[in-house]
Amino acid sequence: MSWLRALKETARSGLSIERKRLEPLIALRAAAGLALVVGTSLVLFGPLVAVSSAFGAFQAAIATFQRSWRPRPVLALVSGATLAVSTFVGYLSAAHVTLFVVLLALWTFGAGLAWTAGPTAGIIALSNVAIMLVTVTLPTSVADAAGHAAVIAAGGVVQAAMVVLFPVRRWGARRDALADALAAEADYARRLRQDPTAPFDPAPLMRARGAAAVTEREARRRPAELHGTRGVAERIRPVLASLADPAVGVPAEGRARDRVRELLAAAGSVLDAAADAVRHGEPVDVEPGAQAALRTPDTGDLLTGPPRRAAVRLAALLDDVVETAQGTGDADALPHRQRPSLVALLPGVVRAMRAELRPGSPILRHALRVSVVAAAGYLMGTALPFGHGYWAPLTSVMVMRPDFSQTYARSVARFGGTLVGVGAATALVQVLDLDVYATAAMAVVCAFGMYLVMRTGYAAASVFISAYVVFLLGMGGEDWAQTVPERVLLTLLGGLLAMIAYALYPAWETPRLRTRLADWLAADGRYAAAVVDCYARPAERDRTAVREALLAARDARIAWREAVARARHEPVRHRGLSRAAADSAGEALAQAGRVAMLLEAHIPERGALPLPAADGLARALRTATGQAAKAVRERRSPVWDPVRDALAAWGAPPDGPESRGPHDAVLRRGAQMLLAALEDVSDALHEEGPRTREGSAAH
Structure with a gap:
């Protein structure tokens, strides 16, 4: 796909509105929690503290909307606590530009690595960095900063309490x-x-x-x-x-x-x-x-x-x-499947982050990109004569994702949403002449709109986010007229920085498609071999091994499908695996997995007679798929001589297909179908690279 077409596709994707089921009661609960926090802070502590508390409650509510099976109150508490820490640490260095930029780069790098723990962790971590860029400008002393951090954490507590006290469609x-x-x-x-x-x-x-x-x-x-x-x-x-x-x-x-x-x-x-x-x-x-x-x-x-x-x-x-x-x-x-606590997960997450500190890691590249862009955006925004230069890095951090299509689509959506949201909010303020309490109410209304439509697309959510920030900072005393040009221009700058960074230091999925395909091929082979092992030794059959192999094969298949979807929007050549070959190979591997599933449905009972030939077939499948995965990574077409030889050694049934029992006939037919599917994989890849006989020689 050319760059021009890729930009068109991502722009169209970013501006599109998806038809999703809206959840107004959940959005209303989140907005009510925000209103409670803002109103209380406004009455007791004044506008500046109310702004900080609003950011904490706003972000904590967003965390409860993430696609995670963690309890929603836990997500709100973690979001509020981590944002409070980020804000306080950021304030301690905010007075020194050099020190703050170094801290910002390190903090953002860590947030980028948080994607190792999953999208929810990555989104919460980077959102904390984005909000920190705004909140560190509010306090005037260390004591004030501690107070602002406390009300931010309190916002998370309030949102968690709202989820507990007012459950909406429990479970x-x-x-x-x-x-x-x-x-x-x-x-x-x-x-x-x-x-x-x-x-x-x-x-x-x-x-x-x-x-x-x-x-x-x-x-x-439950x-x-x-x-x-x-x-x-x-x-x-x-x-x-x-x-x-x-x-x-x-x-x-x-x-x-x-x-x-x-x-x-x-x-x-x-x-x-x-x-x-x-x-x-x-x-x-x-x-x-x-x-x-x-x-x-x-x-x-x-x-x-x-x-x-x-x-x-x-x-x-x-x-x-x-x-x-x-x-x-x-x-x-x-x-029941046990879900470990967040504390129990920490050692594993740390090990996973360390494992990503290697050349070629997409997560490491994302962390480096976002940290450099955040630091550069902050310095550029500070140097420009607009004031409030944090809008540029804020935008970059919010739109950047580990893959190309999401980063570019979100950049376009963010800019379009900012134009509409800032324009609409400014027009309302100029026409209505709102006081502090009315402005706070408008901010809560905008937050409700964002919670309501946030799953329909980033463009629609950006409209309400932009208006929310305009109302919120206006409540804190910022000049309305100044907000419009600086928000639009610095948002454009932040989006452009994110897009340029990905173009200069990409993590393309297309060159890794062969690796993804090889992983799926190897996983399918292990699953099929585990199933065939149960035919060889029915008395010792290990359903746990079959189940684990099946889940690994499913994970590999989903990873392949997601990689292909991302690669379709990338402006790079296929480098050895065309779209047609990828589609054909994927269909063949799906067929191989289906055949293994058919065999699993007919696994013999523990008292059935063992099939000695199945043992050789299982070994052949492990050997051949391991060699084939290596061949696919090395841009060679795999061969299946070990499996073919195992079938030939099996021999024909002497007196018809049922002479050795029904399980022999099922396994024999399934093995033939499995070999045909694996050969289809080779045929799909044959035009991409020469078919070799190395697998046969190794056998």
Whole structure:
């Protein structure tokens, strides 16, 4: 993609408004907490302290809107406390420009590294730096600075208390995550009726898994219908796929296929009913027709072998889904995923940050970019004759993200939102002649608007943020007319600095696509090998190893998909992996993962006879996918001789496909499909680099 086209695409993305479900009650609660803090501070301490307290409460409320499964009060408290520390430390050096710039660079560098702990930590840390740039200009002494820091922290406490005292749709985010996973499986079941090999996006299941991790206190208070339902839903997906796929199931047409379509339709109805029940906390209302379809007695006459076992298993799992979604299961007997406390996470976060201090790390590049831009923006803003030079670094810090598309899109959105927000706020002030209390009220109204629309796009949120800051600083005594030109020009400067910094010191995703693909390939290979191992030694089968390998494969697949999405907007050449090759290789690897999932659905029981050939196949898969991942990183096309040789050594069944038992036939067919999918990966990459025989030689 050319630079011109990339700029057009990111500008369009930044200015777009997404259609999202608004949450007015949550926005109203956050605005009410802000109003309480501002009003109390204004009455007791005056406008300057009210401005500081407003920034603390405002930022703490924003933290509660982040996509995190941490308790919202904890996010508000952490935001308020860290902002208070940032503000106080910043004030201690604010009188000395050189010292403050050094502190700003170091503080911003650390905030950039905070992205290692996830987007929520990165956003809160960088927002603290941005607000610190404003609040350090308010106090006049160290004692005043300590007082301002205290009211900022108090703002976080108030917002946390508002969440506790006025809960809105308690457990709503976790309900939605689980309901979305069930609804995604319902849609999958319906699509399988028409396309037996339809793909499935595991992202809803991964979000539901993240939502299922709770603290001990949360586990005791969690609604019964949120216990265990996700685990059952995880087991349903491979059963649906194995029931529908003609390679290991029933023929593509005929009475048996009609029965499978009927079962899939019934499964979709049951899963949809369970999703609605979980989302709204209501009893499960399953259509009588769906219940009757699952219990039709002719299943045993129409389906035999693996398809019949899958049908029986599906009916049992759907009963479990209904039972757990109604909260009638034994919730106390079910284990829960443990979410460690923030204190317990700190050592791991520190180790992860240290690991990012290496050449080529995207997080390190982001930290260096944002720290240099913040320092340079502050010096440039101070040198310009506009006054209030912190607007430039404030904008840069707020818009910069580790990837190209978000940084450029947010820069455009920030400038557009600033133009509208500052213009509208200034016009209102000039027309209405507001006093201090009315100005504070207008700031709270703008904050409510921002909380309401912040998930619809950064452009819409920037309009309200800009107006909020104008009203807030006007309440503190800043001249209105001066605010307009300095805000617009310095915001433009800050956005341009962010964009130039990324162009000069980028962290492109495109050159790393092969590495992402290799990681996914290796993860898929480990998952498939773990499943095949269970066929080799049924008595020793390790479901934990299979589960861990599956989760690693899902993580790698999602990382690949996100990398491809980011790379599509980058103005760089593909460097060895074109878009067409990436799409084809991704589809082939998704098929390989699907085949492994089909095999997982038919893992033998512990008392089944072992399949000696499966042991060789599992070793071959580990060897071949490890070599193939290395070949992909080195821009070579992988070869699959170890897997092909393992299949050849298996030999043909002497007396038909069922002579060694149904599991032999399922694994044999699955292994053939898996090899075909892996060869499709090689075919997709063949045009990007020469096919080699090094894998064969190594074997």
